[in-house]
Amino acid sequence: MKTVKAQFGFRGGIHPQYHKDLTADLPIERLPLPRTLAVSMSQHLGAPAKCLVKKGDAVAKGQLIGERNGFISAPVHAPAAGTVTAVEPRQGPTGGWADAVVIETAEDPSGAPVLMPPLDWKTASREELLARVNDAGICGMGGAGFPSAVKLAPPPDKHCEYLILNGAECEPYLTGDCRTMIERADRIRLGVEIMRKILAGPAVRIAVEANKLASIAALEKAFADIEGNVEIVVLPTLYPQGSEKHQIYACTKRLVPPGALPISVGCVVENVGTVAALADAVENGVPLTERVTTVSGDGVARPCNVLAPVGTSYADLVAFAGGEKDGVRKVISGGPMMGFNVPSLQIATTKTTSGLLLFTAASVFQYSSSPCINCGSCVRACPMQLNPAYISRAVEANDIAMAEGFGVMNCLECGACSFSCPAYRDVTQFCRRAKASIRAKAAAKAAKK
Ligand code: SF4
Ligand code: SF4
Known part of the structure; x- marks a missing residue:
């Protein structure tokens, strides 16, 4: 194993203020079990899970409460023991609505958690390990929530040559x-060893931004004696x-073509938290029911990193972080x-909630936009080499076809422009707006066929 500097950069990108010093040195704290959890059936990319419980049911910690419901989908498990008090539509962190199982957690949960039998990854078959990834409801925890069981099973004509661990965490505050x-x-x-076995031995690249020296040092220590083609790649700090x-x-x-998945160029990318969760699922039989969320911003009394069950309300996270302060104007x-x-x-x-940020008026910039002055700043910032100015003007003119012609579907929605x-x-x-409109049109067309 060796640590190398990334040799291939990209044009564009920005340097926002990172504010990571608020929480980067603070150890992860475990949230005391909340009284109520609202566990969404839509915590992953793809079809929501099919709910298996109803109001009045008692559930055990780790019990399957939502089953995979399609090729791109993932199961959902109860993060704690308790009683189901409702199954009802709830709004999720991204604004969409989906059924959620509301669990009144048990003060003194009786009965053991429902765990899957531990697997010895060295003797288990690739199929057994892959089935475990699915059964444990593992999905990308970096934001997109792509079900890992799908990602780790490339089609027969594709081979994974590189397993890339995403440890960049380039968003400010997180x-x-x-x-x-x-x-x-x-x-x-351990997660890397398991994934290498599932993917038949790809090279491993662990990508970490240069502003995370302590993380790099910890990984170097943990991976020091690992065998095979493994490198920690130190990336420039650039959003x-x-x-x-x-x-x-x-x-x-390698360049991923527009609209294609990483496997089209022989790569699988997984977030570091996902890989750790996968290790727990295989070695300890623990389904994915909790995650680390950064609670930060100048509107929270005690910024922190919290390990909390999925389904925890933002109110409970904020209370654990000492509550609001100085008048919160915006929550992200x-x-x-x-x-x-x-x-x-x-x-x-949900399984993808990486951060909860509270901002006061001092941090929330009030502005009103004005017409484009053709300065080109957005073009220089765009990491996808798009022309965001042209796209925005096309959308303003309600010419979505023109925006599509300018390549808007390649937009990452990164916000750099x-x-x-x-x-x-x-x-x-x-x-x-343009992407949503194009997707809606395509879905309507497909539905007519
Ligand atoms: S949209 Fe782009 S080109 Fe127009 S003013 Fe803004 S940064 Fe400048
Ligand atoms: S949001 Fe889209 S258009 Fe704007 S900089 Fe990012 S990739 Fe480019």
Whole structure:
């Protein structure tokens, strides 16, 4: 194993203020079990899980409460013992609605948690390990929530040559992955060994931004004697370095074609937290029911990294972090660049909730946008070499076809263009609107067939 500097960079990108110092040195704390959890059936990319419980049912910790419901889907498990008090639609962190199982947790849970039998990864077959990844409900914890059982089973005509671990965590404020790499490096190593076996021995690249020296040191120690082609790749600190496509390029110099998946260029990318969760699922039989979330911003009394069951309300996270302070003006689920404004602290965490940020008026910039002045800042910032100014003007003119012609479907929604715009145009939002419109049109067309 060796540590190398990334040799292949990308054009564009920005340097926002990172504010990671608020929580980067703080160990992960476990949240005391909340009284109520609202566990969404839609915590992953793809079809929501099919709910298996109803109001009044008693559930055990780890019990399957939602089954995989399609090729791209993942099961959901109860994060704690308790009684189901409702199965009802709830709004999720990204604004969408889905059925959620509301569990009144037991003060003194009787009965053992439902665990799957531990597997010895060295003697288990690849099929057994892959089945475990599915059964444990493992999905990408970096944000997208792509079910790992699908990702780790490439089609027969594709072979994974590189397994890339995403430890970039380039969004400002977020430090959950940084702490996971420091505190759970041994679990990440075990997860890598298991994934290498499932994927038939690809080379491994662990991509970490240069501003995470303690994480790099912890990984170097944990991976020191690992055999095979394994490298820690130190990436320049540049947003959006955590983008899957940019990591693949930085580690392999391979370009993922527009609309294609990483496996099209022989790569599989997994978040470091996902890999650690996979190790727990195989070695200890523990399904994915909890995750680390960074609670930060100047509107929270005690910024921290919290390990909490999925389904925890944002209100419970904020209370654990000492409560609000100085008048909160804005709440963001996720990071400030790609996250979503949330209307209420009653929204609950999912397997993909990396951050909860509270900001006061002092941090929330009030602006009104003005027409584009053709300065080109957004073009220089765009890591996908798009022309965000042209796209935004096409969308303003309601010409979605023109926006599509300008390549809007390649937009990462990273926010670098909006960040750079001196006219305060929310260029990213125009891109999102165009993409949603194009997707809706395609879905309607497919439904007619
Ligand atoms: S949001 Fe899209 S258009 Fe804007 S900089 Fe990012 S990739 Fe480019
Ligand atoms: S940064 Fe703003 S003002 Fe400048 S070209 Fe882009 S959209 Fe226009």
